[in-house]
Amino acid sequence: KAGVTQTPRYLIKTRGQQVTLSCSPISGHRSVSWYQQTPGQGLQFLFEYFSETQRNKGNFPGRFSGRQFSNSRSEMNVSTLELGDSALYLCASSTGQTSYNEQFFGPGTRLTVL
């Protein structure tokens, strides 16, 4: 069974630009969650999508947005990039259908904002 894939793996952007990251979940998984990982803050929850609907949202500004397609693939967009957006962005997929679902993480996209 193929794992969670994320593209691209590395990205370098400049301040003010926007970026789109992609996540393909494990086949059969309908929930995709996105996290930002930085050395000081650890993993911080951005949002979760389940069956094309945003089901949970963390405390990030509106510059961070996402969507999920009918095949469960998800994209995350960050507009007007800031230096502080430099981080590892992880997505995790799960079945999403019960109170607890094991989350399977992808390798992440390393975003550097110059």
Add this chain to the structure above:
Amino acid sequence: QKEVEQDPGPLSVPEGAIVSLNCTYSNSAFQYFMWYRQYSRKGPELLMYTYSSGNKEDGRFTAQVDKSSKYISLFIRDSQPSDSATYLCAMSGMGNQFYFGTGTSLTVIP
């Protein structure tokens, strides 16, 4: 105050030592408690999962949850160099939203 607090370390131990990793939390609604391991340049992978209070053992790993103290622990017995990684605690309530600690970096020296 953060929802989950974890000592970032780093922690360095000799091979064969017993390692103790800990997290505290503030939200009494948390019911599911996880430990993830993350190797460099990889995503986190689930190591242990516990529901509510109690102990759970899996090989060299033991997870403990004390909900009355809002404190969870992971013990690694007979630590190996391959255990060198960052260990993240995580927890959630009824929803599918996970709250993570900042991670503890562990190095096991041969």
